[in-house]
Amino acid sequence: MKNKLLLTLSLGTMVVLGAGLSSCKDDDEPFVKPKLSFEKTSYTVNEADGTIEVKVILDKAYTEDITVEFELDGTAQDEETATTSTPLPDYRIVGEHDEVEIKAGETEGIIKIEVDSDTRLEDSDPNTDPFDAETIEIKITDVDNENIEITRDDETEVLIEQEDGIIVFLAWQAPDNTDPNNVKQADMDLLVRAGGNTSTWERILTGSAQGSSQSPEVAFIPSSSEYAAFGLSYVYWDGTYDPLEFVASFIDFTDGALEAEAGIETFEGTYTAANKNKWTEETIETTQVVQTLEKSGTNFGTPSDITIPDAGSRVGSSEKLPSLTLIKREQPYDLNAALKRLKTLQ
Ligand SMILES: [Ca+2]
């Protein structure tokens, strides 16, 4: 009985409130705050896309400029927060790093993001195949006007897919300890030069130089690279193998996956002790590009055969190669996932 009375009372209250609301409506159109959100909950882009746009939108225009603050998170590395102890940057925000403006009378503000093409194979989750996109998570944290309502659609995610390209895979003879007095082993390194054609190298594009007698060294050349020619150096850094047999494979990487069967081309080479060079030796400065690869547009051609030089195999000392520092730094972050998969192809 008591419950019934309460119910009756609350119904009565609602009726009174309802009457109040309708009388208010009779006066003037009540102000309803413009609602702020992201245009989409997710965007899928490719590393080769260049500059992309993410939009914050209002459901109706407002009479003043408003500034929307946002924060960034995700697995992709922001240039602004990159340090020597983080992975290399994947993107940069063009303009203000953490805010975007919606002009008076307009309904959208554009966050421009420059996504970098790079020579790293990046994978958010190395345990799944194909490669998983890296992410930029953007969240609206504040708006500088109390007349704007931030909706629940205050977050968006940009998925950056690993771009297409070709993987260069250098493998050589494994250590042989069968005769303790004659242990055979070798440490090779891989360098990739780039230029407009195969006789003009402009820079070292990428490479792989791990200090190990275990294969492989792996490098990635993006299809979107601005260069048309690539020069491969297979450096016999140090070791006791004489001769030393090695194999260079070129593996197509398309749509986030290794093209295991159709896309592998393999070339064999043999060095002798005369081809051995340590980075620290200053005597040989001759560039030892032993194989070349050309690209037309985004299509790679067939690699040349390997040419074994009479002596040497490297490209000068480490002091003369500042990019080597970068190459060494790149290794742990990005190639591990690829290595794991590539090993299953061997
Ligand atoms: Ca990355």
Ligand SMILES: [Ca+2]
């Ligand atoms: Ca990247």
Ligand SMILES: [Ca+2]
């Ligand atoms: Ca990449």
Ligand SMILES: [Ca+2]
């Ligand atoms: Ca090495």
